[in-house]
Amino acid sequence: MATGSFHGQISANKRNSFLMAALVVAVLGVLGFAIGFAVVGDPAGGIGALILAIGFGSISGLASYFGGDKLVLTVSGAKPVDEASAPQLLNVVREMATAANVPMPAVYLIDDSAPNAFATGRDPQHASIAVTTGLLEKLDREELQGVIGHELSHVRNFDIRFALIVGVMVGAIAILADFFLRFTFWGGGRRSNSREGGGGAQAIVFVIAIVLAIVAPLVSRFIQLAVNRQREYLADASSVELTRNPYGLERALAKISGDPEVLEVANRGTQHMYFTNPIKKFEARASGLMSTHPPIVDRINRLRQLTGEGPIQAGELAGPD
């Protein structure tokens, strides 16, 4: 496996991130235009709302670009660690940073017995990695190396930037759509209906806007999740490229999948960033369109392909699933 193919994948990743972000912005723009047109009653209102929507999206996107990592870390209750409190963790992160040829990220600890980890930040120069105390307790050194390799691959592959910006944009679309739907049901619609010269055209635009307000949040979320699932596979493969040891990561996945604890600080807004989906009930019907991660058994089987071992069945994994 040539490292060249990984460099190719990183640049393809950056290109895809840009395309996906552009697509999400486009969805935001179309939604804004339709809502503006429907509410005001002429295309000029649509343009105004389009500018507003894109402006709102860009500002929140920029805000998350510069401050989103701090927010995510705070929400997750992550505390910075020093050499004295977690020497082995810092050693492993330092090793993997050397292997990935990225600067040493800031390292945080989350006081929770469910084993999990995530990375965030805008680029490798401004990256943070957070792991739970449960991860340190339950994994051995090699397994920890696999998980940290996975997270540092997200850093090196610029997945963390994509997760930050697109996450907020998808949120902005949901807020905008929600806002419009509520506005329609609580009086906005009645006012525009009572207006005289509105006519059939506006009614049609109104219906289109309502349909878009329902569909756009779903579509943008599907895009985000589809990309996220793909990135998880890539990060697993990159981790093995860094550690040269597929077994550590494979054992870590199996152990975490078999762990019954639930990560309390994770929520729907941050679940896609973690090493494995922290919301276990969701993982059970995992291969669906709305899941943030690929099923663990598929991730393990892709690693087993690298070592030439046969696939395992989902039932062979001990666990709550």
Next chain:
Amino acid sequence: MDPVLIIILAVVVVLVVVVIGIYNGLIQKRLRIDEAFAQIEVQLKRRHDLIPNLVNAVKGYMGFEQKVLTDVTNARANAVAAGAQGPAQQAAAENMLTSSLRSLFAVVENYPELKANQNVLELQEQLTTTENQISFSRQHYNATVLDYNTNIATFPSVLIAGVFGFTKREFFDAEPEAANVPTVDLSLG
């Protein structure tokens, strides 16, 4: 001015610019090698400093296996001495040291008191991370050397490399026997 003269001048200027560009590129690559090598050396130095502490910490416990300890001490002395003999020699000496350390760790596994000793555990973790750092920095170093060596052996930079005396650099060779050695489980978990 004669148009022929202008063309000749232009060609000369372009040539000079190209030569300067290639020359600077080679210098930069050579600096990157030195930088990568410095990274390895920091870790090697750290390992050399840690080993006497480990030897002292385990000396009292080990009855039969004093030979393992003298092997480590000798390998360390050789590795320190090899520091001045260039990357290939140094790599060979360091590989000896790595395998003697592995035997030592394997022996430590047989002593429950040692496995529970906080000081030994810490030293073991420090040596493990240093060894991992060495192997990752070595990969990086070898990649930069490969890049540079390819560059000075291919056209057009081969011409400039010849004129200005850029010579091939040595690899810091990976352990040839690494694939066959049964890995000792150093995990502290």
